[in-house]
Amino acid sequence: MINRNNKYLPIILAIIFAAGIFLGTLLNTGSTPNTNNFSFFNKSQTKFPTILSYISQDYVDTVNIEQLEDNAISHILSKLDPHSEYILAKEFNKINDPLFGNFDGIGVQFRIEKDTVMIIRAISGGPSEKIGIRDGDRIVTIDNDTVAGIGVTNQKVMKKLKGPKGTKVNVGIFRQGVKNLISYTITRDIIPTFSVDISYKPTDSIGYIKLNKFSATSYKEVRSGLEKLKSQGANKIILDLRGNGGGYMQAAIQIADEFLSNKKLIVYTEGNNRPKQSAYATKNGICENDKIIVLIDGGSASASEILAGAIQDNDRGIIIGRRSFGKGLVQEQIRLQDGSAVRLVVSRYHTPTGRCIQKPYNNGKSDYYDNFYNRWLNGELEYADSIKFNDSLKYTTPKGKIVYGGGGITPDIFVSIKDKNINKYMSDLIQQGMFYRFAFDYADKHREELQAYNNASSFINDFSINKELLKEFNSLTKKEGIVFDKKLYNESLSEIKLLLKSLIGRNIYDNEGFYPIYLQTD
Secondary structure (H helix, E strand, C coil): CCCCCCCCHHHHHHHHHHHHHHHHHHCCCECCCECCCCCCCCCCCCCHHHHHHHHHHHCCCCCCHHHHHHHHHHHHHHCCCCCCEEECHHHHHHHHHHHHCEEEECCEEEEEECCEEEEEEECCCCHHHHCCCCCCCEEEEECCEECCCCCCCHHHHHHHHCCCCCCEEEEEEECCCCCCCEEEEEECEEEECCCEEEEECCCCCEEEEEECCECCCHHHHHHHHHHHHHHCCCCEEEEECCCCCCEEHHHHHHHHHCCCCCCCEEEEEEECCEEEEEEECCCCCCCCCCEEEEEECCCCCCHHHHHHHHHHHCCCCEEEECCCCCCCEEEEEEECCCCCEEEEEEEEEECCCCCCCCCCCCCHHHHHHHHHHHHHHCCCCCCHHHCCCCHHHEEECCCCCEEECCCCCCCCEECCCCCCCCCHHHHHHHHCCHHHHHHHHHHHHCHHHHHCCCCHHHHHHHCCCCHHHHHHHHHHHHHCCCCCCHHHHHHHHHHHHHHHHHHHHHHHHHHHHCHHHHHHHC
């Protein structure tokens, strides 16, 4: 059994609260978006154009008809279900780029730290890395506009840095040890985004893959990861879908096919205006005989649930974690003439036993997303017996396992979110962001020294959290008002070291320097 030893309750609680706000835009399961132009207003018998025309011609004050139209469409779709939505033209790329697997930009990962745009990583082979921009550089100006010390936001920086392939942007860079700003002109290019955070072997026979979304490139990435792990001797696979809000249904089907034998049902869909369509596994899977465990939680939704449901309903592997979100609706995206788009729910999907795992949404969006938080209040995240099942939605797998529809995928093995051993000192450190802040500053100050390890593997094997580093960390925590408790500190020392090392590793070597260390606490 794989045990998730979660000692970071405050952080998880914050994620739970935030999920209710953000899941509505992240949970996108459906076929590849339809890019054909379409207009709602092409039928003379509809009331909408008549009303808009009347308002435009005769209303007492000046009215922005386009904005009125946008608001009306959004309101109409909001009355259908929680996942049908209207996307403004100006928001289209921001919302869809993550699913396409690439975007046009300068090729850097950045973070706003102390009101400064800090480059965490210049993507290898990207336009910024090619012209000499380095990890740890600060962007001070963009096209001669100052972006440091003015309360800049991620959204504003992204808007300035992203742009069509081939266009140029000028940046002024501050680099430690260099007196004056360094000026660079960067030609934007296509930048790939990745849905596999990491694939590696925690033991000789076990391969681990962390998938953060289901995009157009996800299947290729997962297949490549599986091939690598199997070539290294792995015959047991852990597929981590925790926090994965979904994406393209086809990607979930293709990945499920890697684990299921020929002609096994993966999923089927049907709707009032869509005939039943079924997807079956082929004989091309490379892991059909390997053991498989899928990790899920309340943030695993839509395409994640299709994949987990296919594994569970075919008695193919073990699902571990906590009940998934419960989104069983399939969206179809249509682009409108002005560049905006509509994502309309056109059908429901069903797992191989026939269950639809969509949770109820009769009481509106607020109640729908509050359900996520209510699971915490009801004790479901701590105790398996707090999960409420609807016996009218009971289904049976081929081997006789009872599974339920109507509210997500319930894991075969439940893992509580609560760890009763967490002490107050550790909780205070986490709540005030001490690990994150210290690791960021330490990595920034010691970048050249840490990069001398050359790769994540060497860093993991050879770097250690010594007494001097711990002394620096404790000085910071005391400065920030955290009362030092020697007894509780010693109780948590091993985890303090692991967290510091993993976060320092992430700042220098990205996920390869993070997950192999951090997952030792998992």
